[in-house]
Amino acid sequence: MPGAVLPGCECASVPVSGSLMSRGVAPAAALAFLLSAPAINPIVVISTFVAFPGEPMMAVARFGASLVTAVIVGWIWLKWGRGEWLRVPSRRHIEGQARWQTFAAAATHDLLHAGGFLVVGGIAAAILNVAVPQQWLQTLAEHPALAILGLALLAVLLSICSEADAFVAASLTQFSLTARLAFLVVGPMVDLKLISLQAGTFGKSFMYRFAPTTFVVAVLMATLFGWWLL
């Protein structure tokens, strides 16, 4: 639930949920935070509302589908997840140091650690963004089911921040609203830079399971909410 009020973008939520886990928060809850924080905070809801002026239900559907996806993935982890897949970041205790020293050490560590993986994700997203021909999009837009899957995959490739992705989604006018909802629900939860960050923070065996599961649940929920609300 704190995911709903803290305005953070998706890159920041990876180290934050990592440190939540190492402070003893249940992994399922921390993962639900990881998924929901970038998608349902007020800034994102408002920017979605502004980007789709004729479609106020878009922001509502995005909020609903993202929240439900985060909760379902949390449940899936609770039921089938195994502790050994997840490498909980260890918390180093530095005895006899001032609080600001510990703060500086943690800040340096998180910045360099997450930053390195962010560069990897950024390179991958940039290459694919330039290399994938736009004609493919046009072809996808003509099939309703493929359009949803296509935009969900595009969200993974483009890796745009959740505060700004609504404006890009609004410009993809040849796609159905449901397909654009899938773009908005998947984007903040699964994309190349997040995959790279998650692999770095929680380990590869976690990422291999978590990212595809989240992708599937997010596409299903977006389709469901799109069919229901849009």
Place this chain on the structure above:
Amino acid sequence: MRRDAQGAVLLLLGILLLRLTLGGSYVYYVKASMKPFLLLTAAVLLALAVWSLWQSWRRTEEHDDGHGHDGVPRVAWLMVLPVMVVFLVSPRPLGAFTAARQLATAPVVAEPAELLPLPAGDPVDVPIADYITRAVWGQGQTLEGREVRLTGFVTPDPEGGWWVTRLGLACCAADALSFRARVLDAEDLPANSWVEVTGRWVPGDSGDPAIPLIEADDVERVPEPRNPYE
């Protein structure tokens, strides 16, 4: 990664950020309103860099285990990559390549609550996004009988002619959207030339997507503006 190397990378990043922000070329990559946050971040980076370097110097004095890598993995070295890219390549702002990739999608601008009349003066300078709003949502009513001047770069249309184009940022260059109007009665110009198009609005065939047109009276080549985005 050793503590002194961490300090060096942070120092590089801090200097880079400070240089981009104070030198003004940060507007090629992010929205201009980010300036205070960039300066704050640069200050934090530099402070952490000084702290890390001081720590490593103090440890050498105390002759401890000697490596003290603090669990920052080697991937953090990749943070040097963006520094090198900016110093060696200094990427130019996005231009016609990006805009041409968006030619298939409609130029989207939010529907305004009401359209105010254009300010006095002939010709009157109009941002391209504003021109699109007035042409598409206002059916050109506020543009009729007025001489307008649009400033942007040339994006050639594969089917002949060109568009006067400006890219708009919601947050950073990764989410750039192109705003463009088709220029009628103008000579072909090379892609990415910056121009001032003085002319009049003309109604187009109101197909979907509606295409904003401008009948050019005069096209003048101008230098690139300090902030290339709208």
